[in-house]
Amino acid sequence: MNLFAEYQAKVIEIVEGLARDGVLPSGLGLSRIVVEPPRDRSHGDLATNAAMVLAKDAGMKPRDLAERIVGKLRQDPGVTEAEAAGPGFINIRLKPVLFENVVRAAVLAGPDFGRSAMGAGAKVNVEYVSANPTGPMHVGHCRGAVFGDALANLLAFAGHDVTREYYINDAGAQVDVLARSAYLRYREALGEEIGPIPEGLYPGDYLKPVGEALAKTHGNAFLNRSEREWLEPVRSVAIDAMMAMIREDLKALSIEHAVFFSERSLHEGNASAVGAAIADLSERNLIYQGRLPPPKGSPEADWEDREQTLFKATAFGDDVDRPLLKSDGGYTYFASDIAYHRDKFLRGFKIMIDVWGADHGGYIKRLKAAVTAVTGGEGTLDIEICQLVRLLRDGQEVKMSKRAGTFVTLREVVDEVGPDPVRFMMLYRKNDAPLDFDLAKVVEQSKDNPVFYVQYAHARSASIFRQAKMAYGEASFGQEELASADLSLLADEAEQGIMKLVAQYPRLIDSAAANREPHRVAFYLYEIASSLHALWSKGKEDAALRFVNDKDRELTKARLALVGSLMTVLGSGLKLLGVSAPDEMR
RNA sequence: GAUCCCAUAGCUCAGCCGGAUAGAGCAGCCGCCUUCUAAGCGGCAGGUCGCAGGUUCGAAUCCUGCUGGGAUCGCCA
Known part of the structure; x- marks a missing residue:
C-alpha cells in the first residue's frame, strides 16, 4: 500500500x-x-x-x-x-479516505506493513563483518556489523532474497601468527615459563583458554616438535576458537550470518578455486607478466623491482594493474578475493554487497574491476564503506591502544550500554560519515537520546492501548475492530500529520533499500516518534484531543487505529534496525 | 605523488538517482505539569550550504579546479 x-x-x-x-x-x-x-x-x-x-x-x-x-x-x-x-x-x-485506508492497511497488515516487492525476489549476497579470526572484535568492527545487518534486513523487507555472509580470513600469514601465539599459550598451559610475549605475536589473554584446550586434548604431543608438525592442527583449533568467540560477540548484537565462507577452502584441492579464477581471467586475456612502478609516498627501502603476474585492472577503471602472486609464489589476498567473489557469482548472486571499514577504501576499485571481469559484466559488486567510530565518554575521547591495554572490545561496549543504543546510534548516521559514540550519552533516558526517544514513543503507544482497555475492557479494540473505525473523526492537524507520515513508510522502505541507507529508517522513526509525542502533549492542553475518551467509544476507536498504525510502523522500523520495541520503559 | 571519503546554523547532523522559502536535535532566550508517563511539548533567535568556475529553465545536490580534515597506497588481511 x-x-x-x-x-x-x-x-x-x-x-x-x-x-x-x-x-x-x-x-x-x-x-x-x-x-x-x-x-x-x-x-x-x-x-x-x-x-x-x-x-x-x-x-x-x-x-x-x-x-x-x-x-x-x-x-x-x-x-x-x-x-x-x-x-x-x-x-x-x-481524498482523505485514501490516507485513512493506509492507516487501516497498517493496522491489518501489522508487521508486514511496508513490505515491498521492489527486489522482485532477486538474490542478494550481503557480506559483512568478516573480521580476521585472530582475536575478539573491537568497536571498529561494530559499525560495519550493525550496518550490514540492518541493510540485510532492509533489503529482505524490500523483497530481496538475502544471504548474510561472513568471509573467514583463515589463510595467509596472520593466522599462522595466531597459531604460533596459541602454541606459546599451549606451552604455558603445560607449565612452561614463557615470559613476555615476543614482538609480532598476539599477546592477548584470550588465547590462554586455547592453549589450555590444546594441552588437554593433545597432551605434550606437540612439545619440542618442529613447527611443521604442529602448525596446522594448532591453527585449526585456534581459528575455530576465535570464530566461536566472534560469533558470541555478534550474538550479543543479535547478528547471525547464514554462511561462513572459508578463505582457506578456496585454496584446497588440485584444481583450487583461486587457480580456476585466475585461469578464467587468463582466458579473458586479462593477465600478463609485467612490472609495477614503486608506490610513492611510502618507504621504498624494501622495494624490489621484479616482473610479476598482474591482473589488468586498469581495463576496468583501476589506477594500476594488480599482482596476483606474491614473491614467495603464493596467491595474494586479492587473488583469493577474486576467487571468492567469483564463487558468489557462481552460486547465483548477481548482486553482491560488501560492507567494509574505511581503511579498505583503497581496495574498492580493484575488486570491483575484478568482479566485472570475472562475471563478464553480469555481476555487480556494491561496496559500502563505514567510516571510523570515535569512542567517547562524556565528550572525552577514549584512546585505544593495544600496547597501553586500553583496547576496547565490542563486547565490553555492548555489555556496558546494551545492544539497543549501540545498534541505533550506529545507524543514526550516514555510513560514510565518521561517527562519535559517547558511552555516557547513549544510556541517558531523555529526549536528548534518540534511541530512548523512539523507544519511548513505542512504549507510550502501548500505554495508550492499556489505558483504553482499562476504560473499555480487555477485549476491546482488536485489529479488526480498529480497521473498521471511522477515521474521518480524526480532524486535528496533528492527527492528519501522523496519517501522512504513516503513509510514507512504504516509500521510505523502498528508497532506503534502493540507496542502501538504513540510516533513513532511523531518521524517519525519530520523526514519527516526535509526531506522537507532540499529539500527546496537545492532549494535555486540550482534553478533547486525548487518545482515550471514556465518553466517546467511536472517537477512541479512531484514535487507537491511528496510534496502532503508528505503533506498527515504529515496531517495524525498529525491527529492521535490530532494536527492541518495548511496551514499557523501566 | 596518487586514489577514495568528508566539508550545511555556535555544536552534532539530516536534506529522498537536481526542483518550490535549506531542516532537526543540542546549546541560548520565552513559555507549558490539579488531568492518559513533563522520561514530554510549544515558541523565538540562529545559515555567503568550505572557495572559485561550469552544466541547467533550476545546483547544498551533477562536473572541473582549489583549500581544509580523514583513510589508503606491490609481495598484510
Whole structure:
C-alpha cells in the first residue's frame, strides 16, 4: 500500500496516454518521474516533477505540459485537487479516505506493513563483518556489523532474497601468527615459563583458554616438535576458537550470518578455486607478466623491482594493474578475493554487497574491476564503506591502544550500554560519515537520546492501548475492530500529520533499500516518534484531543487505529534496525 | 605523488538517482505539569550550504579546479 508508487504509476500512465494521443512524443524517459510528499504541506499531499523532467524532450513549456497532466489527474477518483505550481510542479490533493485506508492497511497488515516487492525476489549476497579470526572484535568492527545487518534486513523487507555472509580470513600469514601465539599459550598451559610475549605475536589473554584446550586434548604431543608438525592442527583449533568467540560477540548484537565462507577452502584441492579464477581471467586475456612502478609516498627501502603476474585492472577503471602472486609464489589476498567473489557469482548472486571499514577504501576499485571481469559484466559488486567510530565518554575521547591495554572490545561496549543504543546510534548516521559514540550519552533516558526517544514513543503507544482497555475492557479494540473505525473523526492537524507520515513508510522502505541507507529508517522513526509525542502533549492542553475518551467509544476507536498504525510502523522500523520495541520503559 | 571519503546554523547532523522559502536535535532566550508517563511539548533567535568556475529553465545536490580534515597506497588481511 504505497500511495506514492500508486500515483507515480498513474502519472506515468497519463503521460503514456498523452503520447498515444499524439500530444507528446513517444519514448520519453519516464523513469525520472518522481511522486513525493511536497516539502511544504500547504502544497498538498503529493507533488510530481513529471512536467519538468519531460518538458525538454516533449518540446513543451513545463507549465503547459503540467496543465495537460493536471487535466487528466483531475479525472482520477482519488484526487480532489490538482494544479500546476511554481516552475512546473504538479501538486495533488487526495481524498482523505485514501490516507485513512493506509492507516487501516497498517493496522491489518501489522508487521508486514511496508513490505515491498521492489527486489522482485532477486538474490542478494550481503557480506559483512568478516573480521580476521585472530582475536575478539573491537568497536571498529561494530559499525560495519550493525550496518550490514540492518541493510540485510532492509533489503529482505524490500523483497530481496538475502544471504548474510561472513568471509573467514583463515589463510595467509596472520593466522599462522595466531597459531604460533596459541602454541606459546599451549606451552604455558603445560607449565612452561614463557615470559613476555615476543614482538609480532598476539599477546592477548584470550588465547590462554586455547592453549589450555590444546594441552588437554593433545597432551605434550606437540612439545619440542618442529613447527611443521604442529602448525596446522594448532591453527585449526585456534581459528575455530576465535570464530566461536566472534560469533558470541555478534550474538550479543543479535547478528547471525547464514554462511561462513572459508578463505582457506578456496585454496584446497588440485584444481583450487583461486587457480580456476585466475585461469578464467587468463582466458579473458586479462593477465600478463609485467612490472609495477614503486608506490610513492611510502618507504621504498624494501622495494624490489621484479616482473610479476598482474591482473589488468586498469581495463576496468583501476589506477594500476594488480599482482596476483606474491614473491614467495603464493596467491595474494586479492587473488583469493577474486576467487571468492567469483564463487558468489557462481552460486547465483548477481548482486553482491560488501560492507567494509574505511581503511579498505583503497581496495574498492580493484575488486570491483575484478568482479566485472570475472562475471563478464553480469555481476555487480556494491561496496559500502563505514567510516571510523570515535569512542567517547562524556565528550572525552577514549584512546585505544593495544600496547597501553586500553583496547576496547565490542563486547565490553555492548555489555556496558546494551545492544539497543549501540545498534541505533550506529545507524543514526550516514555510513560514510565518521561517527562519535559517547558511552555516557547513549544510556541517558531523555529526549536528548534518540534511541530512548523512539523507544519511548513505542512504549507510550502501548500505554495508550492499556489505558483504553482499562476504560473499555480487555477485549476491546482488536485489529479488526480498529480497521473498521471511522477515521474521518480524526480532524486535528496533528492527527492528519501522523496519517501522512504513516503513509510514507512504504516509500521510505523502498528508497532506503534502493540507496542502501538504513540510516533513513532511523531518521524517519525519530520523526514519527516526535509526531506522537507532540499529539500527546496537545492532549494535555486540550482534553478533547486525548487518545482515550471514556465518553466517546467511536472517537477512541479512531484514535487507537491511528496510534496502532503508528505503533506498527515504529515496531517495524525498529525491527529492521535490530532494536527492541518495548511496551514499557523501566 | 596518487586514489577514495568528508566539508550545511555556535555544536552534532539530516536534506529522498537536481526542483518550490535549506531542516532537526543540542546549546541560548520565552513559555507549558490539579488531568492518559513533563522520561514530554510549544515558541523565538540562529545559515555567503568550505572557495572559485561550469552544466541547467533550476545546483547544498551533477562536473572541473582549489583549500581544509580523514583513510589508503606491490609481495598484510
